[in-house]
Amino acid sequence: MMGTGEFALPAFLALCDSGHQVVGLFTQPDRTGRGHHSHQPHPMKEAALERNIPVFQPDNVNTQQSLDELRDLKADVFIVAAYGQILKPELLDIPPLGAFNIHGSLLPKYRGASPIQYAILHGETESGITIFKIEPKLDAGPMIRKDAIPVGPDETAGELHDRLAQLGGEVIVATVDEIESGSLEPLPQTESETVYAPRLKKTDGIIDWTRSAKQIHDHIRAFQPWPKTFTWFQHADQEPQRLLIHKTEVFDQPTPDSPGAIFSADETQVLVATGNGILNIIELQPEGKRRMAASDFMHGHALQPGDRFETPPSQQA
Numbered sequence: 209m210m211g212t213g214e215f216a217l218p219a220f221l222a223l224c225d226s227g228h229q230v231v232g233l234f235t236q237p238d239r240t241g242r243g244h245h246s247h248q249p250h251p252m253k254e255a256a257l258e259r260n261i262p263v264f265q266p267d268n269v270n271t272q273q274s275l276d277e278l279r280d281l282k283a284d285v286f287i288v289a290a291y292g293q294i295l296k297p298e299l300l301d302i303p304p305l306g307a308f309n310i311h312g313s314l315l316p317k318y319r320g321a322s323p324i325q326y327a328i329l330h331g332e333t334e335s336g337i338t339i340f341k342i343e344p345k346l347d348a349g350p351m352i353r354k355d356a357i358p359v360g361p362d363e364t365a366g367e368l369h370d371r372l373a374q375l376g377g378e379v380i381v382a383t384v385d386e387i388e389s390g391s392l393e394p395l396p397q398t399e400s401e402t403v404y405a406p407r408l409k410k411t412d413g414i415i416d417w418t419r420s421a422k423q424i425h426d427h428i429r430a431f432q433p434w435p436k437t438f439t440w441f442q443h444a445d446q447e448p449q450r451l452l453i454h455k456t457e458v459f460d461q462p463t464p465d466s467p468g469a470i471f472s473a474d475e476t477q478v479l480v481a482t483g484n485g486i487l488n489i490i491e492l493q494p495e496g497k498r499r500m501a502a503s504d505f506m507h508g509h510a511l512q513p514g515d516r517f518e519t520p521p522s523q524q525a
Contacts, residue, residue, distance in 0.1 A: 209287045210269070212236040215369060216289035217251050218377025219310055223287065226381040228388075230261055232281045234274075236292055237265045270296045278302050285387055288342060289376060297344050305387050307342040310376040312369070314338055314354055316397040318405040319347035324372060325365045326405035328430035331422065335359050335368060337375045339383050341394060348402075350394035352386070355379050364432035413437040414519055417468035421458045421485030428456050439468075439517045443509050448518070454499055455491040468516045478502040480517055 209220050212235045223230050233256040239248050256263045262281075266274045270293075278286075279302055286307035288295070300307050313323035315338040320326075327335045336356035343349040355375055359368060386392050413435050415424060428437045432454065440448035465471045465481040472479040478489040489502040509515070 209289070210234040210291040210293075210295075211252060211287075211289040212292055213290050214251070215312065215373045215376070216291070216310070217255070218373050219287065219289050219380045220252055221255060222377040222381050223384065224255070224259055224261070226384070228381070228384055230256075230259075231283050232262045232264060232278075234264045234266070234269060234278075234291070237267060269293050270299055275299060275302070285384065286342075287380065287384070295342060300342055300344070308339055308352060308383070308387070309342050309347070309349075310380060311338045311340060311347060312372045312376075313405070314356060315340060315347060315351060316399065316402040318403055320405040321407040322405040324369050325408060325430045326403070328359065328363070328365050328368065329426055330403075331426045333359055333361075335372065337372055337379060339379065340397075348397060348399075350396050352383055352392055352394060353379065362429065364429045366433045408435055410435045415439040415453060415517070416519070417480070417517060418483040421460075421482040421487040424482055424487055425456050425458045428453050440519060441509070442514075442516050442518050444512050444515070450495040451505075451517075452493040452495075452499075453489060453491075454493060455489075457488040457490055459486040459488060461486050466516075468518045470511060470515045470517065473503070473506040473511045475503050478506055 209223060209230060211220060220233070233252060235250070235252050238250055253263050253265070264274070264277055268274070275298060278299065283303055285305040286303045287310070288307060289310040295307065311323065312335070313327055314334065314336045318326045324335070334356050336354060338354045339352045340347070341349040341352065357371060357375060408431070413431050415427065415437050417424070417439070431437045436452050436454070438450060438452050441451050442448050459479070463481045463485060467481055467483050469481045470478065471481060480487045480489060491499060492502050492505055493499040494505065
């Protein structure tokens with residue numbers, strides 16, 4: 209198996225506990241934690257070592273040394289999940305039964321590095337796991353199976369990630385059984401339906417208040433736990449204050465003011481106008497401070513005419 213992190217771990221454990229033999233784990237190198245003196249936990253590596261499974265951690269899996277190590281393992285199939293490295297054709301040609309990826313979306317939608325976040329960002333009510341045979345073109349190989357689950361209206365990317373990781377672990381053993389038996393019926397992806405989900409950047413978290421309340425709500429939950437969404441609070445004649453927005457609620461009501469305007473704030477809700485509809489800000493976090501209820505924040509900033517959330521011109525995309 210090739211994988212790294214919490215998304216790949218359930219599949220790795222399931223394969224280890226199946227009747228199939230896991231002959232090796234290729235995973236990303238250890239990363240140092242804060243302070244540069246400690247290492248962050250590496251659950252997949254630890255699980256492999258506990259089971260006496262050889263672990264390989266190359267910076268580049270496509271080097272001649274890594275290719276030779278992969279050949280020496282004599283694996284029939286490669287299973288890949290959130291590995292974080294591009295696999296070149298010479299590597300993909302090694303396993304006689306092929307290399308297969310566990311992908312966190314219903315392909316061909318959301319090919320790329322951030323499928324879970326983009327599904328929520330686009331307001332999808334359904335997501336799932338697709339297992340496909342890896343080909344050189346990004347996430348474009350024929351699909352082996354697709355398993356769908358509903359997405360909750362307030363579910364965050366972090367929450368959906370954990371559910372999809374578990375689903376991947378549940379379906380991968382049956383998939384390898386089918387690979388072994390030769391009973392696969394691969395289904396080509398429809399290229400015209402392709403949607404890409406590129407890697408996220410922190411600047412993608414800037415909130416655009418001219419969008420609808422629903423779109424902003426989806427943006428906020430899609431970017432939890434990373435990179436998070438943010439805006440600036442303009443209060444009276446003070447300098448704008450940067451805020452992370454963590455949790456919101458959509459009110460499907462006519463917008464009474466210009467986008468970004470805070471028109472009501474009390475102990476129960478902080479209501480903000482958007483391009484279409486009203487957004488209730490439930491939890492936020494001032495820069496350098498703890499996460500808090502939005503109503504608590506507003507207690508220290510008595511609402512005045514002209515108070516609003518906005519994006520300063522220097523920060524606009």
